[in-house]
Amino acid sequence: MEFRQLHYxxxxxxxxxxxxxxxxxxxxxxxxxxxxxxxxEDLETRLFDRHARGMQLTVAGRALVEEARELLDHRAxxxxxxxxxxxxxxxxxxxxxxxxxxxVPQVAGLLSDYxxxxxxxxxxxxxxxxGPQLERLRDRRLDAGVLYLDSDAQPGLETRLLHCDHLIxxxxxxxxxxxxxxxxxxxxxxxxxxxxxRQASPxxxxxxLAHFQRHAFTPRVIQYGADxxxxxxxxxxxxxxxxxxxxSSWHPMPGIRFLRLPELDDCDMPLWFAWRSGNDSPALANLxxxxxxxxxxxx
Amino acid sequence: MEFRQLHYxxxxxxxxxxxxxxxxxxxxxxxxxxxxxxxxEDLETRLFDRHARGMQLTVAGRALVEEARELLDHRAxxxxxxxxxxxxxxxxxxxxxxxxxxxVPQVAGLLSDYxxxxxxxxxxxxxxxxGPQLERLRDRRLDAGVLYLDSDAQPGLETRLLHCDHLIxxxxxxxxxxxxxxxxxxxxxxxxxxxxxRQASPxxxxxxLAHFQRHAFTPRVIQYGADxxxxxxxxxxxxxxxxxxxxSSWHPMPGIRFLRLPELDDCDMPLWFAWRSGNDSPALANLxxxxxxxxxxxx
DNA sequence: TATCTGCGATACTATTTCGGCATTGCTAGT
DNA sequence: ACTAGCAATGCCGAAATAGTATCGCAGATA
Numbered sequence: 001m002e003f004r005q006l007h008y009x010x011x012x013x014x015x016x017x018x019x020x021x022x023x024x025x026x027x028x029x030x031x032x033x034x035x036x037x038x039x040x041e042d043l044e045t046r047l048f049d050r051h052a053r054g055m056q057l058t059v060a061g062r063a064l065v066e067e068a069r070e071l072l073d074h075r076a077x078x079x080x081x082x083x084x085x086x087x088x089x090x091x092x093x094x095x096x097x098x099x100x101x102x103x104v105p106q107v108a109g110l111l112s113d114y115x116x117x118x119x120x121x122x123x124x125x126x127x128x129x130x131g132p133q134l135e136r137l138r139d140r141r142l143d144a145g146v147l148y149l150d151s152d153a154q155p156g157l158e159t160r161l162l163h164c165d166h167l168i169x170x171x172x173x174x175x176x177x178x179x180x181x182x183x184x185x186x187x188x189x190x191x192x193x194x195x196x197x198r199q200a201s202p203x204x205x206x207x208x209l210a211h212f213q214r215h216a217f218t219p220r221v222i223q224y225g226a227d228x229x230x231x232x233x234x235x236x237x238x239x240x241x242x243x244x245x246x247x248s249s250w251h252p253m254p255g256i257r258f259l260r261l262p263e264l265d266d267c268d269m270p271l272w273f274a275w276r277s278g279n280d281s282p283a284l285a286n287l288x289x290x291x292x293x294x295x296x297x298x299x
Numbered sequence: 300m301e302f303r304q305l306h307y308x309x310x311x312x313x314x315x316x317x318x319x320x321x322x323x324x325x326x327x328x329x330x331x332x333x334x335x336x337x338x339x340e341d342l343e344t345r346l347f348d349r350h351a352r353g354m355q356l357t358v359a360g361r362a363l364v365e366e367a368r369e370l371l372d373h374r375a376x377x378x379x380x381x382x383x384x385x386x387x388x389x390x391x392x393x394x395x396x397x398x399x400x401x402x403v404p405q406v407a408g409l410l411s412d413y414x415x416x417x418x419x420x421x422x423x424x425x426x427x428x429x430g431p432q433l434e435r436l437r438d439r440r441l442d443a444g445v446l447y448l449d450s451d452a453q454p455g456l457e458t459r460l461l462h463c464d465h466l467i468x469x470x471x472x473x474x475x476x477x478x479x480x481x482x483x484x485x486x487x488x489x490x491x492x493x494x495x496x497r498q499a500s501p502x503x504x505x506x507x508l509a510h511f512q513r514h515a516f517t518p519r520v521i522q523y524g525a526d527x528x529x530x531x532x533x534x535x536x537x538x539x540x541x542x543x544x545x546x547s548s549w550h551p552m553p554g555i556r557f558l559r560l561p562e563l564d565d566c567d568m569p570l571w572f573a574w575r576s577g578n579d580s581p582a583l584a585n586l587x588x589x590x591x592x593x594x595x596x597x598x
Numbered sequence: 599t600a601t602c603t604g605c606g607a608t609a610c611t612a613t614t615t616c617g618g619c620a621t622t623g624c625t626a627g628t
Numbered sequence: 629a630c631t632a633g634c635a636a637t638g639c640c641g642a643a644a645t646a647g648t649a650t651c652g653c654a655g656a657t658a
Contacts, residue, residue: 001302001374001377001378002301002302003300003301003302004616017633017634017635018634018635018636019633019634019635027617027618028617028618028619029634029635029636030617030618030619030635030636030637030638031616031617031618033635033636033637034616034617034636034637035616035617037636042378043378043381043382043385044382044385044386045381045382045384045385045386046385049579050634050635050636051625051634051635052623052624052625052626052633052634052635053625053626053627053633053634054633054634054635055634055635058385058579059384059385059390059579059580059581059582060381060384060385060581063380063381063384064377064381067377067380067381070373071370071373071374071377074369074370074373075300075370078300078363078366078367078370079300079341079342081362081366082342082344082359082362082363082366083342083343083344085344085358085359085362086342086343086344086345086357086358086359087343087344091358280348280357280358281358282358282359283358303645316604316605316606317605317606318604318605318606326646326647327646327647327648328605328606328607329606329607329608329609329646329647329648330645330646330647332606332607332608333607333645333646334645336607349605349606349607350605350606350654351604351605351606351652351653351654351655352604352605352654352655353604353605353606354605354606
């Protein structure tokens with residue numbers, strides 16, 4: 001039983017005779033006759049009653065009409081499904097992202113562009129800090145991540161620079177810092193600082209700390225927050241000031257004033273798009289293509 | 300996408316490499332390589348990542364594994380289903396039968412043999428009198444019937460003689476007829492007779508009446524019954540006597556005594572097995588074969 | 599580092615399958 | 629009796645498929 005035979009069979013059934021079918025399918029009548037006979041021999045069942053005036057379906061033939069249509073349909077469905085999977089029009093894609101950077105228009109635009117271009121892809125976005133993202137990229141729970149890295153050369157990962165962030169000072173709107181803004185890091189020596197845990201994002205933490213050491217600034221930590229949102233909430237509550245990624249200031253937050261400082265602008269915090277090398281998912285390839293398209297490529 | 304290609308594809312997947320698969324399916328390795336490539340070209344999708352050490356499935360390839368198995372399975376199911384339909388091992392068969400003759404061991408044996416030999420056939424038996432059977436055979440609501448016919452040559456029907464029935468007298472157990480049995484039809488001249496409607500089974504009716512006329516017997520009808528069961532019930536109730544097919548006496552009925560009369564034995568009531576000529580149902584052919592096997596063939 | 603081994607890819611040849619053409623045989627309608 | 633339309637058959641060329649020999653490549657081995 002071959003697809004060609006089923007196709008010819010349906011043509012004969014629909015045309016009512018081999019001759020009529022041969023005109024419709026543009027195949028000579030003897031070829032059709034033979035394929036029908038081969039099909040019957042394969043099935044060990046007569047499908048037509050031959051008559052000098054056309055052919056008539058047998059009981060088995062009538063059953064095959066439906067089955068053949070289903071089978072050919074099934075094939076067509078598989079074909080289109082595989083094409084969609086292979087070209088990344090459908091499939092599954094898991095992306096990790098640091099919540100803070102959903103606020104960066106470039107990143108948000110990337111995600112919404114992807115959703116719009118490939119609506120057939122089950123695109124899951126997981127808000128995760130850099131450390132967990134790295135772990136999940138390695139054990140394949142994530143296909144890609146938007147995160148901080150200590151270097152662009154990660155073993156087993158490929159990367160693209162997405163955005164170069166900096167730091168910014170967040171102060172309570174109702175505080176002395178809001179009224180008389182500091183201009184240098186040294187002005188913050190006496191300030192109570194809301195700080196993060198190193199464990200959550202060691203790369204970010206170490207980078208920031210190294211920068212402060214270069215400027216001989218030692219923060220006086222009075223409070224810890226688990227993530228950026230928690231930290232900013234505490235700032236809004238007046239518990240202290242915080243030094244956070246500049247991306248945080250893209251969206252206004254009630255009770256908080258963001259203040260730029262030259263020394264914080266100086267601190268490059270590169271944000272990377274990364275994926276496991278060898279991940280051949282076409283859906284991922286399309287996302288990478290969008291990344292490369294949005295910003296000129298880089299190692 | 301051809302079945303052969305799917306088969307080879309699964310072999311490669313299961314064997315882990317083209318070479319291993321070629322040993323398993325007894326096809327040279329280049330042939331497999333080529334068919335896999337053709338499959339990929341047809342689907343416009345790469346299915347494997349080629350490596351010097353074997354091949355690895357892509358995302359689309361992984362999806363095709365399941366689909367290909369389903370498709371090949373589907374084909375196998377169709378094949379076996381069609382074979383069963385074509386050989387009459389499955390399918391549907393509607394048989395009409397006069398209720399009275401379910402009591403004839405030959406007929407009952409035929410039905411139970413068929414059920415036992417072909418349990419896969421949806422075998423429906425409709426209790427119908429001869430007239431309705433004939434009508435339903437013609438309009439295809441019945442595939443075959445066990446009935447009375449006025450001749451073995453029926454236009455559009457083929458027939459086999461199943462059983463040659465006769466007539467018998469049924470009298471109430473508690474009556475003068477039971478005590479002093481009649482020996483000739485003439486003895487029944489004064490008897491009240493429970494009679495049937497001609498319309499229900501005209502062949503039977505006319506044949507019986509012609510027989511009576513040959514013996515110059517005129518029944519004194521005092522009651523009509525719609526079918527044999529109704530007639531016998533009325534006899535059992537003592538309303539009168541009845542002349543019924545001898546088959547009725549195969550099973551005892553409370554309140555009724557069956558009496559043979561030479562003049563009733565003389566009346567041949569041939570019971571026919573009949574089907575529409577041109578009905579090519581294999582399930583029917585098997586039933587016909589059983590009929591021919593049970594009793595030597597006849598026109 | 600040189601060699602070996604097992605893999606997939608390629609080029610070429612042989613075989614099988616398939617389609618087209620011409621023809622025949624058959625039956626229903628005229 | 630004749631014709632028209634159908635399926636079946638035989639034969640030939642074309643296309644698809646499989647087989648053989650060989651190559652290039654990468655990982656394992658010494």
